[in-house]
Amino acid sequence: MSHVKDPSLAAQGRMNLEIAEKHMGALLVVRDRFAKEKPFAGLTIGMALHVTKETGILVRTLTAGGAKVAITGCNPLSTQDDIAAALAEEANVEVWAYKGESTEDYYKFLQAVVGKKPDITIDDGCDLISMMHKNHPELLSTLIGGCEETTTGVQRLKAMEADGALKIPMVAVNDNKTKHMMDNYYGTGQSTFDGILRSTNMLIAGKIVVVLGYGSCGKGVAMRAQGMGAQVIVTEVDPFRALQAAMDGHRVMPMAEAARQGDLFITVTGNLNVVSYAHMESMKDGAVLANSGHFDAEIDLKTLEARATGKRRVRHYLDEYKLSNGRIVYVAGEGRLVNLASAEGHPSEVMSLSFCGQALACEYLVKNKGKLPAGVLTMPPDIDQYIADLQLKAMGLSIDALTDEQAKYISSWEEGT
Numbered sequence: 408m409s410h411v412k413d414p415s416l417a418a419q420g421r422m423n424l425e426i427a428e429k430h431m432g433a434l435l436v437v438r439d440r441f442a443k444e445k446p447f448a449g450l451t452i453g454m455a456l457h458v459t460k461e462t463g464i465l466v467r468t469l470t471a472g473g474a475k476v477a478i479t480g481c482n483p484l485s486t487q488d489d490i491a492a493a494l495a496e497e498a499n500v501e502v503w504a505y506k507g508e509s510t511e512d513y514y515k516f517l518q519a520v521v522g523k524k525p526d527i528t529i530d531d532g533c534d535l536i537s538m539m540h541k542n543h544p545e546l547l548s549t550l551i552g553g554c555e556e557t558t559t560g561v562q563r564l565k566a567m568e569a570d571g572a573l574k575i576p577m578v579a580v581n582d583n584k585t586k587h588m589m590d591n592y593y594g595t596g597q598s599t600f601d602g603i604l605r606s607t608n609m610l611i612a613g614k615i616v617v618v619l620g621y622g623s624c625g626k627g628v629a630m631r632a633q634g635m636g637a638q639v640i641v642t643e644v645d646p647f648r649a650l651q652a653a654m655d656g657h658r659v660m661p662m663a664e665a666a667r668q669g670d671l672f673i674t675v676t677g678n679l680n681v682v683s684y685a686h687m688e689s690m691k692d693g694a695v696l697a698n699s700g701h702f703d704a705e706i707d708l709k710t711l712e713a714r715a716t717g718k719r720r721v722r723h724y725l726d727e728y729k730l731s732n733g734r735i736v737y738v739a740g741e742g743r744l745v746n747l748a749s750a751e752g753h754p755s756e757v758m759s760l761s762f763c764g765q766a767l768a769c770e771y772l773v774k775n776k777g778k779l780p781a782g783v784l785t786m787p788p789d790i791d792q793y794i795a796d797l798q799l800k801a802m803g804l805s806i807d808a809l810t811d812e813q814a815k816y817i818s819s820w821e822e823g824t
């Protein structure tokens with residue numbers, strides 16, 4: 408039986424789902440086909456994804472295809488309670504999620520999904536698959552495969568694969584071009600600021616914004632910061648990405664130096680303690696810290712909690728910490744993904760692309776049941792291109808096609824100057 412915060416929020420949730428649907432035209436094309444072909448008849452899909460209105464449309468796409476869905480969140484602060492309530496009322500859906508879950512409930516809910524013995528899993532961060540491998544290896548023999556949504560989840564899967572621990576085929580949906588080049592870049596770029604602004608209402612123009620990590624997400628965040636009139640500093644450990652940042656017009660320096668200069672710090676590295684307590688001590692009074700990477704490990708909150716001389720919740724998901732040197736730092740979204748903790752995550756248009764990837768990855772796993780090797784797999788490029796075509800159509804855009812002469816020219820080697 409579902410567990411949500413307040414079933415009476417369902418009416419609001421249904422309206423938000425309606426709005427999401429209006430912007431997810433590409434996914435609706437997939438849903439209409441699934442409704443006719445029923446690729447998931449008789450199958451249970453277990454999901455640990457942010458329970459947002461966009462995820463709701465993915466759930467409806469899978470149930471239209473004949474699946475039973477068991478879903479929980481993948482972050483204690485990212486569930487939209489109205490959406491959880493609305494989904495709990497839908498046929499063939501069970502949902503366990505509320506915003507502000509305790510750690511105990513978080514794992515209890517993952518366990519509830521595992522208890523449904525899923526045939527396919529969809530993870531965002533690898534918690535479900537990792538739990539099934541660690542605690543329920545007996546369920547792996549009937550698991551057709553799984554799909555992973557985010558960079559950190561794919562990294563964890565690759566670590567499992569390197570250890571010889573990964574026993575099933577896992578599709579790295581994050582590695583679709585239609586995912587990381589869109590969702591991570593434009594989605595994180597926009598929604599990270601949505602979260603920071605809801606928490607702080609600060610002016611970005613004229614500020615020094617430090618972006619830690621210049622990958623798909625960091626590039627998007629830096630681009631939006633620059634567009635809003637900030638001076639951007641990038642910190643990196645990868646020399647190629649650092650060069651890209653410098654040539655995109657940003658200042659590049661080590662964090663020890665950037666810490667003294669920044670007004671707003673945004674972590675998107677997927678790494679541990681990239682903002683240390685020593686960095687915080689050297690920051691300006693009133694500096695704002697936010698994380699948009701998957702786990703709340705990027706800002707060293709443990710040491711901050713232990714050493715701060717005072718802490719107050721001063722606004723919507725904004726905590727003020729007083730440091731022993733008398734200065735103040737603010738942390739938005741409790742150091743969890745700020746776009747989901749303080750706001751509503753990525754806009755629907757971009758999630759339509761990501762979730763076409765998830766829906767078609769599930770279908771790909773079913774169609775190739777028993778034929779795929781255990782390990783981390785990428786989707787065939789033609790499926791990725793099909794998703795891009797669907798989205799272009801949904802946006803009312805068309806593009807040129809190669810002429811026969813051009814196709815021949817670019818695939819030949821004889822012609823030179």
Ligand SMILES: NC(=O)c1ccc[n+]([C@@H]2O[C@H](COP(=O)([O-])OP(=O)(O)OC[C@H]3O[C@@H](n4cnc5c(N)ncnc54)[C@H](O)[C@@H]3O)[C@@H](O)[C@H]2O)c1
Pocket residue numbers: 557558559560587590591595619620621622623624625642643644645648675676677678681699700701702744745746753
């Ligand atoms: N907020 C969201 O909605 C959202 C969406 C997509 C991805 N994510 C998460 O965001 C994180 C980043 O994803 P990505 O796709 O940009 O990954 P990426 O691998 O493309 O980029 C991460 C970058 O961080 C750099 N880095 C690592 N350690 C560092 C350090 N100590 N200092 C400075 N830079 C460092 C790496 O060199 C790399 O360039 C992941 O945890 C991912 O799961 C969040």
